[in-house]
Amino acid sequence: MAQRPLSAPAPATAGNGPQPMDHSQMDHGKMDHSPTGGHDHGAMIADFLRRFWVCLALSVPVVAGSMMFQNLVGHQFTFPYSTPLLLGLATAIYLYGGWPFLSGTVRELRSRQPGMMTLVAVAISVAYGYSVAVTLGWLRGMDLFLELATLIDIMLLGHYLEMKSVAGASHALELLVQLLPADAHRKEGDTIRDVKVTALAVGDVVLVRPGERIPTDGEVTDGSSAVNESMLTGESVPVQKATGGKVIAGAVNGEGALSIRVTHQGADSYLSKVVKMVGEAQNTKSQTQTLADRAAGWLTAVSLAGGLGTLAAWLWLGKGAAFAIERMVTVMVTACPHALGVAIPLVVAISTAISARKGLLIRNRTAFEEARKITAMVFDKTGTLTEGAFGVTRVKVLATGLDEAALLGMTAALEQQSQHPIAQGIVREAHKRGLALPSVQDFQSLTGKGVAATVTGRPVVVASPGYLQEKNIALPADAVSNGTETVVFVLLDGQLAGYVALADRIRTDSKEAVQRLQAQGIKVYMATGDNQQVADAVAKELGLDGVYAQVLPDQKVKIVQDLQAQGQFVAMTGDGVNDAPALAQANVGIAVGSGTDIAAETADIILVNSKPTDITNLVEFGKATYGKMMQNLFWATGYNVIALPLAAGILYPHFVLSPAIGAVLMSASTVIVALNAQLLRRSLK
Structure with missing residues (x-):
């Protein structure tokens, strides 16, 4: 194995399915993208919208009959049986509109994970219970029916808007499902x-x-x-x-x-595998999602403790039960970790679905997000930086009693057992010349070195230059005439009988990909089994930072390890089979290959096309996705830092945040996070 620096002193082929999304718990990390799950998702959205419109209609007389509204407009609305009527309407709103939150609380408590639903349920239950007690004369004070009605209305509307955003995020994957006639x-x-x-x-x-x-x-x-x-x-x-x-x-x-x-x-089928892989990726929590979940858990605890503390503080200050309960309700509603709950999963859903449509299949969410850290990119040459469609340029016969057609036919007979681009190029040339290929027996693959078999009773080996060096066989002086050819040697009866030279063109977008990566401060290297002269010619044309030539598959692991030892965050591209150890060793393993081969189990990310610019897009997508996650986390947590003290009444009597306004702010923060996630589509175009 040889490595030669080019322009720098220091030194790349490639469980369980989605769980149904339970919106009663609002666990946005569990989204079902199957056709059935999509149908259930649509039914949930319709249910929230229906509950919103019903409760909004019931809220009109409740708001009109509230003392706060009448004082605000300066007019007294009186009608028969107003008190029992308002109590009945408020009860209907509480039970019908609040049911998703009340039932969700039961599930959260059963799983011992109180969260958003618990906060909302406690807030509306306290407001409703206190108002009933006041209405029936059990307590003195002013009812909170107006706050209760408007709070439930706003919560239902906020959930509906957020669910619509999630539905839009998974729409790209649903389109994939619908592609099959x-x-x-x-x-x-x-x-x-x-x-x-x-x-x-x-x-x-x-x-x-x-x-x-x-x-x-x-x-x-x-x-x-x-x-x-x-x-x-x-x-x-x-x-x-x-x-x-x-x-x-x-x-x-x-x-x-x-x-x-x-x-x-x-x-x-390829489509089914794509849908499964994308669904699994969307349901896999990354480190960022775990951080958001932990923050949401702490915020739930802070909200419950803060609400009870606010209640106790205002009662101790002698402000009365109605005011104290209103402050507690406002704190619990305002501090709901809803925005945190949707901040990361929505970005995940959008980025994963769009990436799949662009030929990037994400198997490991954490690796995708960490693509932003890549400092060294190791490319394989054949089929990645080059087209991989080799054409025979020369056939040289060195043994007596053998002609060019016989040598090429014998070589093609062995190589037709292989799917390697070089082998396919030799077979294509033999078919093009109309050669009849002899039969072979005892075929065997020499890992990283070539192939061997028996042809018409004679042992034949088709091998790389490294094999000849291993056997102490001198390379012909004219074996490599220029820097763009790859040469395979043919041994007959253990003696060098000739060689076949092939050329592989560099892909048109390889240079652009290398330049874009280098512009982001990423060192670009190439690891290839080809000889040093061929490797150097390709590396020089592309302007690579370093090249490793005559590399066996198992030696690529050492290359990755050496770069990591230098402090580099390494991405490795390989075919997912021979390069599996190196893919597993790399910080980010990228499998490249044809659209029908997506079985690279050791890779973190699979590129449907072997285009170098796809790898560049991967890095840029990873950075854009992580940036959106951080923006959403900053907004979701920063909002609470400002809103919580206001909800508790820190500016009283100059400013008092009502429960309804608190609900508006909470819902607005969630909508803002959702809209910001949607802006990711522009970055991933």
Whole structure:
């Protein structure tokens, strides 16, 4: 393994599903994005809106009959049986409008986690109980029916607006669910039969007409067309598909008809995996969410203690029960940790869903947020910084009795067992020349070095330069003629028989990605199994900070460890298989690969496309997401620092905050946090 600095003295391929959202507890970290969960979510939103309108209508006579309102407008409203009527209306508002909070309190207390619902329930229950006692003559004072009615109205409206925001955040994921068509045109011999997509089996062939959505993951068996996969992979340009091409369920077919053989169905389809992964990511609490939960728990305790303390203080000062209870109610309502409850989960829902639409699948929320800390980015070369579509440039025969066609055919026969881009390039060249490939026996993979097999009774090895050095075989002087070629060597009977040179073009957006990362102070390195000359040529063209050449998969772990030992926060990109140890070792593991391969279990984040700019977007998205979280936490906690003393009556008699105004401020803080989270969409465009 060799490492050579280029422009700097110091030294990159890639449980449980979502839980239903219970809005009676307002646990916004548990959002169900399944179609059924979405339906329940919509029913909850409609229920809160219905309760709001009913309670608002009932509140009109309650407000009009209150002494405070009559004194405010300077007019006395009198009507028969006004006292029992107001008591009955207030009771209806308390029971019907307050039911979500009262029932939510029971669940919070059962789980021994008193929170928002408990605070609201205690506040409205105290206000209602005190007002009933005054109305029935058990206590002397002024009832709080006006405060009770307006408080419940505002709380219902605030919850409705907040739930609408959460629904909007998960809408992008619901769109993914809706992408899959219900029916498919299955080919049955010479006939075509329309069947449900759920009835398809692996191996079935379906017809997709122009303009239709592709019903299943599969392989094109006939036809040619440009397919729009933007909603699934973030790739804005339609991708041309022909025989042998892979297609994804939910993509939109272009101008041509395609026959597709089903390769994945149901839960194994790419779309299903995306939905599952995004749902799990949205339900995974990061360190920031844990911090917000802890703060909300402390705020609940402070609210309960502060409310009781305020009650005791004003009673001790002799202000009377009505005033003291009003202050207590105001403190409890104003200090509800509702904004804290929605501050982080709403940002998580928005960022995760939008990232998925742009081809960034987040498996680890904490790693995504910590992308802002990255100081060193290690790229793999083939298929990431380069296109990965190798073409044969030279075939050199060194052994006597062997011609170019025989050498290339023998090499292709071994390489057709591999999915590596270099191997595929050799096989394509052999097919292009119309070569008949000999059969192979005893095939084996030499990890990180090459492949070996028996061809027509003779042992053949197709290997990298490192293998030759290991075997003390001298490299031909003309094996590498320029810095852009990759060379694989062919050994026949243990002797060097020749080599095949291939070239891989650098991706058009690689230089832009490197420059954008470096502009953010991130050192960019490349780790590749290619020889030093090829690696240096690519690194020089891209302006990398360092390059590691002739690296075996297990050596990439050492590269990551060395950078971490230097104090770097390292992101590693790999294919998720050979690079699994390095991905696990890195602070942020990024798997890159094709849209149908998202099984990189060791990666924190999966990039559907292997575009370098996607990795740059990941860093920028992580920073934008973390910034919104911090803004929301600052607002949600800062609001309480100012509002709590006012609610307790610290400025009395110059200023007194009523329970209704306290509820308005609390709801407003939640709405502001929700709207601020929605602004994240601009940052993630």
